[in-house]
Amino acid sequence: MGKVVAQASVSLDGFIAGPGSSGFDRLFAWCTAGEVATPSAQPDRLTYRTSAETAGYLRDTMARTGALVVGRGQFDLTGGWSGAHPIGDVPVFVVTHQPPAGWVNTVTPFTFVTDGVESAIRQAVVAAGARDVGVGPGSLVGQALDLGLLDELRLDLVPVVLGGGVRMLDGVGSAPVDFGDPEVIAGTGVTHLIYRSVPTI
Amino acid sequence: MGKVVAQASVSLDGFIAGPGSSGFDRLFAWCTAGEVATPSAQPDRLTYRTSAETAGYLRDTMARTGALVVGRGQFDLTGGWSGAHPIGDVPVFVVTHQPPAGWVNTVTPFTFVTDGVESAIRQAVVAAGARDVGVGPGSLVGQALDLGLLDELRLDLVPVVLGGGVRMLDGVGSAPVDFGDPEVIAGTGVTHLIYRSVPTI
Numbered sequence: 001m002g003k004v005v006a007q008a009s010v011s012l013d014g015f016i017a018g019p020g021s022s023g024f025d026r027l028f029a030w031c032t033a034g035e036v037a038t039p040s041a042q043p044d045r046l047t048y049r050t051s052a053e054t055a056g057y058l059r060d061t062m063a064r065t066g067a068l069v070v071g072r073g074q075f076d077l078t079g080g081w082s083g084a085h086p087i088g089d090v091p092v093f094v095v096t097h098q099p100p101a102g103w104v105n106t107v108t109p110f111t112f113v114t115d116g117v118e119s120a121i122r123q124a125v126v127a128a129g130a131r132d133v134g135v136g137p138g139s140l141v142g143q144a145l146d147l148g149l150l151d152e153l154r155l156d157l158v159p160v161v162l163g164g165g166v167r168m169l170d171g172v173g174s175a176p177v178d179f180g181d182p183e184v185i186a187g188t189g190v191t192h193l194i195y196r197s198v199p200t201i
Numbered sequence: 202m203g204k205v206v207a208q209a210s211v212s213l214d215g216f217i218a219g220p221g222s223s224g225f226d227r228l229f230a231w232c233t234a235g236e237v238a239t240p241s242a243q244p245d246r247l248t249y250r251t252s253a254e255t256a257g258y259l260r261d262t263m264a265r266t267g268a269l270v271v272g273r274g275q276f277d278l279t280g281g282w283s284g285a286h287p288i289g290d291v292p293v294f295v296v297t298h299q300p301p302a303g304w305v306n307t308v309t310p311f312t313f314v315t316d317g318v319e320s321a322i323r324q325a326v327v328a329a330g331a332r333d334v335g336v337g338p339g340s341l342v343g344q345a346l347d348l349g350l351l352d353e354l355r356l357d358l359v360p361v362v363l364g365g366g367v368r369m370l371d372g373v374g375s376a377p378v379d380f381g382d383p384e385v386i387a388g389t390g391v392t393h394l395i396y397r398s399v400p401t402i
Contacts, residue, residue, distance in 0.1 A: 012380070013215060013368075013371075018377065035370065115370070158378035159396055160377050160378065162374065163372060163373040163375075163377065165213075169362060171364060174363050175219075175364025178360065178361050178363065179364040181387065191382065191383060193392065
């Protein structure tokens with residue numbers, strides 16, 4: 001069985017989006033801050049250009065990810081990625097109260113899960129098999145942490161203070177939650193910090 | 202002239218204190234998580250025991266610090282460090298609306314500054330000479346950033362989620378503020394991230 005992994009581009013003051021949905025240019029500037037090309041499954045729409053260190057991190061993440069759990073907000077914001085998520089034909093589980101009317105899968109197999117985050121993660125774990133499940137971004141990360149289902153937290157820490165917006169982790173009820181020291185990958189415009197969970201003593 | 206440097210032990214969700222002033226045991230566990238002793242100026246009260254990497258970071262910080270700017274809350278919380286701040290006989294500027302009645306300096310030369318953070322930092326810069334000014338923790342850090350007076354942000358990032366409490370940076374009005382990529386020092390129970398400010402483009 002793979003791991004359940006949350007990953008987020010986050011500012012120094014802890015935001016995954018700035019005030020009024022601003023700040024994405026800064027939070028994701030590292031995705032195009034280098035010379036090494038890493039194509040997504042939709043290379044015409046998204047090809048990363050990063051430092052060699054970040055390219056290795058991205059290739060590793062993409063190779064290891066066997067399913068995703070995302071929120072309905074993100075699905076709607078992107079228009080369901082026009083049917084083709086950058087992760088390709090990997091199963092994507094969308095947590096929602098009500099499936100979108102008339103949606104038909106094309107490239108990416110989306111599953112709309114109406115009975116909560118825990119159900120979505122458990123279905124994704126089965127679908128991913130030996131590979132990892134990616135969770136997030138947004139409030140799903142804190143919920144997965146509260147459910148005790150998060151094995152790893154990958155922070156792409158961006159050297160900017162955004163001053164407001166949407167927090168990566170807000171009001172985690174199960175806190176304090178301890179992690180071990182991270183693996184650190186120094187990128188350009190980003191520091192990748194990979195925190196693996198440790199049992200609370 | 203030295204630099205104006207903010208330093209804070211901060212959780213993965215951005216807190217410098219947990220809910221109800223909890224969490225200090227976790228936030229500062231790294232100060233006693235290793236074998237290498239680094240005495241403060243008050244070694245009977247505070248001697249760090251850390252990894253060798255963190256010891257180097259601490260020695261460097263202590264040697265470079267020529268003055269401190271702290272808030273009244275921290276001064277009161279510690280009882281004015283009983284007159285002897287761990288930094289020793291280095292000048293400490295306390296930002297306050299009203300100086301404490303009857304205070305008499307003994308070891309550490311405290312100066313109570315009643316005309317604001319900017320005045321306190323400017324006085325501290327003069328006092329520090331070629332050495333650095335340490336600012337914080339708490340709301341002073343954001344204020345220094347808003348005043349454009351912060352040259353460096355040193356995050357001692359602790360692998361714990363605290364779920365609530367006092368934020369390191371809250372509502373920075375001058376945001377977005379860009380920094381360069383950090384120098385990273387991997388410790389035990391902490392990752393030291395040294396962000397040097399860069400001019401906003």
